[in-house]
Amino acid sequence: MSGSSANKTERPTPKKLEDARKQGQVAKSNDLNSAVVLTTATVLLAIVGPYTYETLYAIARRTFSDMLLQATSYDGFIQMTTSMVESVVWLILPFFLGILVMAILGNLVQIKPMVSPEAIKPKFDKLNPVQGFKRLFSLRSMVETGKSILKMLVVGLCAVFILMANEDRLKGLSHLDPAISVQVMLGVMGAIAAVACFIFLIMGLADFFYQKYEMEKQLRMTKQEVKDERKNMEGNPEIKRRIREIGIQMSRKRQLSAIPTADVIVTNPTHFSVAIKYDPDVSPAPMVVAKGQDHFAFKIREVATEHGVPVIENKAVARTLYSVCEVDHMIPPELFVAVAEVLALVFSKRKGRKLHGQR
DSSP: HHHHHHOBBBBBOHHHHHHHHHOOOOOOOHHHHHHHHHHHHHHHHHHHHHHHHHHHHHHHHHHHHHHHOOOOOOOOOOHHHHHHHHHHHHHHHHHHHHHHHHHHHHHHHHHHHHHHHHHHHHHHGGGOOOHHHHHHHHHHHHHHHHHOOOOOOOHHHHHHHHHHTTTTHGGGGGGGHHHHHHHHHHHHHHHHHHHHHHHHHHHHHHHHHHHHHHHHHHHHHHHHHHHHHHHHHHHHHHHHHHHHHHHHHHHHHHHHGGGGOOOOEETTTTTEEEEEETTTTSSSOEEEEEEEETHHHHHHHHHHHHHOOOOOOOOHHHHHHHOOOOEEEEEGGGGGHHHHHHHHHHHHHHHHHHHHOOO
């Protein structure tokens, strides 16, 4: 085993399987399809066989009787033959349609409905006689040949055992009425067909699971391939981190630009700062226009001081506002009272300064 294949220890990911499916690479057992078709034909023959036989016999007898008893022209002969063929076709058509439907379903159950443009593209390398010769004597070809021989041997042995079990009945056929002899022979043939169908179905199912195993083995991936695929699907972590950093920076710039319009900064001096604005014409409740922790909390207080925005220390309210409120959202009802007290204090101080200025 080569080093590259030895390193492929990981099961194929869903994306790997889907990509292979788009290329037309799916697990499918032709043996299972053949077994389904054979079983369908056998069951249909067992169900509608007697009726079909009797109807065909009646059609043939009527047609040839008419030919012998009536003087017919060439046109009459053609018309009679055409009528017989049409009757036969309509009689056996459901039988073949049933086989066709089961053959299609057998494929669909294995591969599920799919459209793969890649699978129908002409591949000229398949016309290469050297490659064809290699495929003819490849391990896969030998395995397929071995499976066919094994199936024939198993079915042949089962047929021999069934014939041996019915040896006495078959020996006495010459002494029986022809109709009864036919029934006995059909019974023995039906038993052989039933056993053959059962064996083919079992071996077809086994082959299907083997094909799935082989396909998964071919699509196995190395640990690095799995990591690369995950990285491609989720995005480069460095790029995602950089995008997140840029988003944070833009959000902070927008928050800092809104601080001059705030009515108050509620702060826990060492950790949190939350900027609150209340404009009844804009929102029915106070809104958080900026919030920050640690270094950004200090920056908020710094900008607020530069623009004369009041800064009030209230550790409990600042911590709660930072935890439960989002920027550009109204404060929740449970904080109305606490925030109203802070705003009332700010508005009263502002009113007091205005009155003092007027004096």
